[in-house]
Amino acid sequence: MGKPTGFLEYDRKLPQDRSPEERMKDWGEFHTHFDIEELKTQGARCMNCGVPFCHTGSPIEGGCPLGNLIPEWNDLVYHGKIEEAYKRLSMTSNFPEFTGRVCPALCEGSCTLGMHEPAVTVKNIEVHIIDTMFAEGKVQPRIPRKSTEKRVAVVGSGPSGLACADILNQLGHKVTVFERSDRIGGLLMYGIPNMKLDKKIVQRRVDLLEKEGITFVTNTEIGKNYSSASVIKEFDAVVLCCGATKPRDLVCEGRNDVKGIYFAVDFLKANTKSLLDSNLEDRQYISAEGKDVIIIGGGDTGTDCVGTAIRHGCKSVHQIEIMPEAPECRTAANHWPQWPRIRKTDYGQEEAIKLYGRDPREYLTTVTKVVPDEKGNIKEVHTVQVEWENNNGRMTPKPIEGTEKIWPCQLMLLAMGFTGPEDTLIKQLSLETDARSNVKAEYGKYATSLKGVFAAGDMRRGQSLVVWAIHEGREAAKACNEYLNQK
Ligand SMILES: Cc1cc2nc3c(=O)[nH]c(=O)nc-3n(C[C@H](O)[C@H](O)[C@H](O)COP(=O)(O)OP(=O)(O)OC[C@H]3O[C@@H](n4cnc5c(N)ncnc54)[C@H](O)[C@@H]3O)c2cc1C
Ligand code: SF4
Structure with a gap:
């Protein structure tokens, strides 16, 4: 344990993301890195718990599924031994540069410190370790010494x-x-x-x-x-x-008679391919430019669609979500060390708030109908608010009369899972x-x-x-x- 009183002395801090105004103009990553002194301070917050839940990896109770040796590398980072930390990290993780960027950080959700204080910044420490090693040329090919010929x-x-x-x-x-x-x-x-x-x-x-x-x-x-x-x-x-x-499809009136409805992954894939092939100059992607975009699904894939549509220059963007908004804090049924099912405002929503002045998510809402224009392209989306009812132990959404709404829409993206x-x-x-x-x-x-x-x-x-x-x-x-x- 680096500093026994670290968790009492230091607050959780993360490097400042690039601002929404700046990052919306390009396709570059929005997370940034700390300098090593600040990172050491964050490593010092780790309590090196006797039973460190951060690395247990239970499908129910949370923690890192890889069994990453988190307390060990937190301690090494506190002592400035990044290369030693990398050796520990690479024992359990093949690609920390991916998880250090995109993982929701199950480890942080189950960090003991999280019971009373904000959790240790495990994910940020992870990405710093691996990015430093790549930058210093210390991640080199490991050629296998033997061949089984299998x-x-x-x-x-x-x-x-x-x-x-x-x-x-x-x-x-x-x-x-x-x-x-x-x-x-x-x-x-x-x-x-x-x-x-x-x-x-x-x-x-x-x-x-x-x-x-x-x-x-x-x-x-x-x-x-x-x-x-x-x-x-x-x-x-x-x-x-x-x-x-296999993506989940939308079931509503008009679904099969209207053009301009795409699955989220098709939209995201075409965008990345065009970006990599030609910096979007080949126009081989589904453009949201100038369009009112409706995304069905309030999860992470929906967020990625929000961020992408905004970078295309959409006119407006909304996410329709049938579930209620998550609470601000854990409920009694969602105790530590489980993954906290709490409200999260991710990068896409932050950007939409900055651009349009409001969170794009509409909770407890479902689509009843999509309407085409004279050319068969999507023109309108009809929605209604719902309340969840318990029908013999099965929760079902029930439309609330008088809450019907019509949204202009020229591009609909389905981000409803697989x-x-x-x-x-x-x-x-x-x-x-x-x-x-x-x-x-x-x-x-x-x-x-x-x-x-x-x-x-x-x-x-x-x-x-x-x-x-x-x-x-x-x-x-x-x-x-x-x-x-x-x-
Ligand atoms: C838009 C989106 C964003 C996400 N964001 C995150 C995130 O931020 N963080 C996170 O932790 N998870 C995220 N996820 C989930 C995560 O990406 C997946 O859980 C993970 O990629 C699954 O990995 P996999 O190797 O099982 O499959 P995949 O990544 O789906 O890879 C399967 C590959 O198999 C190929 N394939 C399929 N059939 C064949 C075949 N017959 N022959 C040859 N190739 C074939 C496919 O083309 C594909 O490339 C996201 C998912 C989506 C859709
Ligand atoms: S649970 Fe949190 S405080 Fe305890 S060892 Fe893991 S990262 Fe450190």
Whole structure:
């Protein structure tokens, strides 16, 4: 423990984000870094708890799923030993530069200090450690010393696929990652926008993994332009990391008769691709410029759509959310060390407040109808407020008469989550699925119903977080390695 009285002496502080006015004009990242002296002070706040909940990683009670050695690196950072801190960090985490940027920080939600004081700034300390190491050239390719000559195919290059490939490669297996998109990274590349996670950061890690011996094959969809049977035959084992990419659709009058309604990921992906290909000059994206934009869904994906629409120069932006607004503080039912389900004003909302003078979120509201103009393009969105009713133990939304509203809209984005993985590959391989249509593979074992085929990440657990995907990728790699060693 760096400084025994640190948590009593110092307040939680984070580096100042770039201001909304400034950052709305570009696609650059909005988080900034502390200087080392301020970072040490923040490291000093860690109490090095006897039972540090920050790194427990329970799906119910929270904490870091990777089991990051958080108290150890907080202490090392306090003593200015960043390289030592990095050694600890890289023992449990493949890609701290991703989680240090995009993780909601489950560790901070369960930090003991958070019971009475604001939590330790674990996520900021993490990103500082890894960014410093990259800047100082201390993150170098680790070429595996031995080769088992066993061949593994990893299908899908999101965080679970990349973590899995990294571990298997370091264990000496010959790893090929197949990706149907033109760039590697899954939702790290083509979901999360550039201002939250600069794509150069993703590409830097992919380049490193390639130098370490992993083969990446893009524009190749297993089950479509490369047969699933061939993959099974050509490789000693297969790990499926294809994500949960089936978006939830809107059910309302007019949904199928109106143009100008898009799924959030299609909107975000096209934007990032065009940004990377041509700095948006090819115009190969869905533009929100000059439009009244309605986003269905008040979550993080909706926030990313708000930030992107604002950068296009939209006329107005609103987020329609059927659930009530979260409370300011934890409720009795949401006790520490669980993840705090409290109100959060994220970067997209901050920017909308600055630009339009109000929070874009409309709670307890649902869409009843979408109306086209004479050319069939979306013109209006009809909504109604709801109240949640308990019907024999099942909560259902009930429309409130007299609260109907009509919104002008020329672009609607659906950010209502995902219903599960696509089923082409699942059907071709006759894989068993669970009740939520995810690939059935027991947590901790990751083996599917087909011998030698494993599954990890959102494809196995359903829509989740980058940190859980990395955890599953790591664990699936270990299970796959055991299988290969016995083969
Ligand atoms: C817009 C958006 C923003 C998000 N923001 C955050 C955030 O800020 N923080 C956070 O923690 N989580 C966030 N998430 C969730 C997080 O991105 C996912 O939980 C995580 O990426 C899942 O990783 P994965 O590896 O399982 O799958 P994915 O990242 O979905 O990757 C799956 C990959 O498999 C490829 N693929 C699928 N089928 C095939 C096939 N047959 N052949 C070849 N390739 C295939 C896909 O093209 C894709 O690249 C966000 C999600 C979205 C949609
Ligand atoms: S729970 Fe918080 S205070 Fe305790 S060791 Fe972890 S980061 Fe430090």
